[in-house]
Amino acid sequence: MNTRPNPASRRPLVATLAVGLLASAALFTQGCTGYHSYPPIKGSMASTNPNSPPVDELMIVSLDWVTTRYPAGGTVISGQTPEFAINLPRGVRKSVYEYVAQKVSDRARPLTPENADSLPIYHIAELWVRDGLAKVTVLRPAYELGPAPDGTPVYQGITLRIEGGLHPWRVTRHQVWEVGTIQLPELYFCPGSEPEPEPPEPPADAAYEPIKEPEPPAPSAVAPDSN
Numbered sequence: 001m002n003t004r005p006n007p008a009s010r011r012p013l014v015a016t017l018a019v020g021l022l023a024s025a026a027l028f029t030q031g032c033t034g035y036h037s038y039p040p041i042k043g044s045m046a047s048t049n050p051n052s053p054p055v056d057e058l059m060i061v062s063l064d065w066v067t068t069r070y071p072a073g074g075t076v077i078s079g080q081t082p083e084f085a086i087n088l089p090r091g092v093r094k095s096v097y098e099y100v101a102q103k104v105s106d107r108a109r110p111l112t113p114e115n116a117d118s119l120p121i122y123h124i125a126e127l128w129v130r131d132g133l134a135k136v137t138v139l140r141p142a143y144e145l146g147p148a149p150d151g152t153p154v155y156q157g158i159t160l161r162i163e164g165g166l167h168p169w170r171v172t173r174h175q176v177w178e179v180g181t182i183q184l185p186e187l188y189f190c191p192g193s194e195p196e197p198e199p200p201e202p203p204a205d206a207a208y209e210p211i212k213e214p215e216p217p218a219p220s221a222v223a224p225d226s227n
Helices: 007-033 055-069 094-104
Strands: 035-038 084-087 108-110 121-130 133-141 155-163 170-176
Touching: 055 094, 055 121, 055 133, 055 155, 055 170, 084 094, 094 108, 121 155
Parallel strands: 084 108, 084 121
Antiparallel strands: 035 121, 121 133, 133 155, 155 170
């Protein structure tokens, strides 16, 4: 006797497969966008692309938190902080650089050769993301501690623990480091702000030498055969 399968009995299986596919897709998405490290960690599978989400969001949250609580100069005049520059990780695109600066503050400026010596600089020194948990270290100029022996500002590192992912990122705790604990990163100017290098000078022309006519072949020393 032939029995036809009950369609209702297949619904739990279909639902289970659908849930499994959705979960796999979510894990795959997290694996592509939720693991980041800067500076790169040797042997790590984390992304090192500073332009992919949520790196831009984390840089905005971190810089906003630090610059608001530790304004350049230590004081806020008429509700405004002085202008300052931000130094982002190498590889950040021009559009991302400008977007982060705009979102941090109307006083924030992308780092350029022109403002590097005139504005206080806040640096993104370290960035680590694992799904909904992130840690970002910002170096801020500590003018209240006096200058370094060479006259440049001393920098103090502040590591922020940030939680989010499925909801807006927010700072949940922070740690302030002793001056000199966190290494100052390299300056990475906003792309397009550096003057283009001058083209190399053409090589000097070689001295002119006239083309010599080919010399006629030397006569043969063997007498021709009279036969």
